[in-house]
Amino acid sequence: MNIGITCYPTYGGSGVVASELGKSLAERGHKIHFISYAMPFRLDGFRENIYYHEVEISSYPLFDFPLYTPALASKIVEVARFEKLDIIHAHYAIPHAISAYLAKQILGDNSIKIVTTLHGTDITLVGLEPSYLPVMKFSIEQSDGVTAVSRFLKEKTLTSYQIKKPISVIPNFVDCSKYVRVTDDHVRRQFAPNNEKILIHISNFRPLKRVGDVIRIFNIVRQKVKSKLLLVGDGPDRSIAEQLARELGIVEDIKFLGKQAEIIPLLSIADLFLIPSQSESFGLSALEAMACEVPVVASSVGGLPEVVIHGTTGFISEIGDVERMAKYSVELLTNETKHKMFASASRKRAVEEFEVHGIVSQYENLYEKILDDKTYPPMTIAESQ
Ligand code: GMT
Numbered sequence: 001m002n003i004g005i006t007c008y009p010t011y012g013g014s015g016v017v018a019s020e021l022g023k024s025l026a027e028r029g030h031k032i033h034f035i036s037y038a039m040p041f042r043l044d045g046f047r048e049n050i051y052y053h054e055v056e057i058s059s060y061p062l063f064d065f066p067l068y069t070p071a072l073a074s075k076i077v078e079v080a081r082f083e084k085l086d087i088i089h090a091h092y093a094i095p096h097a098i099s100a101y102l103a104k105q106i107l108g109d110n111s112i113k114i115v116t117t118l119h120g121t122d123i124t125l126v127g128l129e130p131s132y133l134p135v136m137k138f139s140i141e142q143s144d145g146v147t148a149v150s151r152f153l154k155e156k157t158l159t160s161y162q163i164k165k166p167i168s169v170i171p172n173f174v175d176c177s178k179y180v181r182v183t184d185d186h187v188r189r190q191f192a193p194n195n196e197k198i199l200i201h202i203s204n205f206r207p208l209k210r211v212g213d214v215i216r217i218f219n220i221v222r223q224k225v226k227s228k229l230l231l232v233g234d235g236p237d238r239s240i241a242e243q244l245a246r247e248l249g250i251v252e253d254i255k256f257l258g259k260q261a262e263i264i265p266l267l268s269i270a271d272l273f274l275i276p277s278q279s280e281s282f283g284l285s286a287l288e289a290m291a292c293e294v295p296v297v298a299s300s301v302g303g304l305p306e307v308v309i310h311g312t313t314g315f316i317s318e319i320g321d322v323e324r325m326a327k328y329s330v331e332l333l334t335n336e337t338k339h340k341m342f343a344s345a346s347r348k349r350a351v352e353e354f355e356v357h358g359i360v361s362q363y364e365n366l367y368e369k370i371l372d373d374k375t376y377p378p379m380t381i382a383e384s385q
Contacts, residue, residue: 004033007091009040013284014119018091024360026050069095076103089115093122097139113144113370120281137161145370150303153281172284173359176351179291181268188269197227197333200270202285205235213276220326225333229254267292290346313346
């Protein structure tokens with residue numbers, strides 16, 4: 001198949017999923033055309049069957065805002081025409097599904113199919129704003145296939161947007177042959193010279209990640225277990241987090257590592273992954289940690305309980321309950337037998353439920369079904385009113 005993928009190219013789960021999906025489909029012989037405003041960060045170097053088309057956004061003094069949606073639609077039209085796309089796969093609905101819909105109308109070709117994958121805040125936050133809601137509902141319903149990354153997100157979409165068409169749950173995935181724990185004592189000693197335990201958090205430091213809770217949890221844990229905290233990523237709450245660490249007087253035990261392209265060596269030295277988010281439709285970073293045998297302490301929100309099994313691969317608590325999350329963390333960090341069991345159960349769950357090959361086949365099957373099955377027509381405009 002010739003598949004166009006449009007996504008956000010920056011650090012962030014939806015871009016990671018789109019890029020890894022494209023790479024895996026390309027290895028299976030499909031021609032993959034990424035269409036975005038910058039090269040997705042996981043698409044490093046030349047790869048067979050992968051092409052990149054940059055969306056150019058011209059500016060004009062009259063425009064207060066860049067006009068990305070029509071620019072993307074025009075680029076999709078161009079790529080679809082000349083590369084004979086069968087599928088346009090939009091990752092993160094806003095504005096990708098809207099541009100894909102526009103492009104299809106311009107092409108006037110019903111044989112090109114649109115698949116939209118809903119990732120998270122496109123549904124739970126941004127799309128619910130009155131200024132976007134009607135266009136979100138419309139573009140979801142006009143897609144030929146819609147997928148959500150968790151059961152939670154599917155239910156949320158159906159109820160919040162009153163969507164009248166089927167949504168397939170295709171969970172996120174991890175390449176377990178790449179995401180493997182590679183023990184490197186040299187790296188471990190850099191961060192924990194006295195054999196301290198290592199807790200890790202990886203995110204884009206947006207307020208909904210509750211990085212302050214990560215620091216508060218660690219503040220309690222370190223009073224009971226000799227430990228260090230690695231904070232990977234960057235974003236709007238980074239300075240607030242650094243400030244909190246200074247106020248608590250624990251900055252010596254915390255390393256702010258910023259954005260890191262290579263996270264496997266870091267996950268490989270970690271004993272525990274913390275993800276106390278306010279909202280999380282899936283929690284890809286938690287899954288990547290699990291593949292590297294790192295148990296997870298998470299909040300009980302969104303799709304996280306579909307990834308982390310309470311009492312088996314980690315623990316789950318109410319949002320903001322830092323005391324309980326700290327208690328669970330200490331429990332795992334002080335009981336070696338339990339920790340070993342949780343670590344291997346985490347890896348097992350990643351391999352058995354979320355391994356790349358099985359999940360990518362689900363996308364492939366969906367594309368094939370949509371391309372030759374007439375039961376997947378988009379709704380008429382009247383039906384979706
Ligand atoms: O929805 C977002 O906030 C952005 C998005 C991203 O691009 O990072 O994250 C979402 O998609 C990821 C990949 O499917 C999920 O693992 C994240 O849980 C989800 N984030 C939220 O729901 C907050």
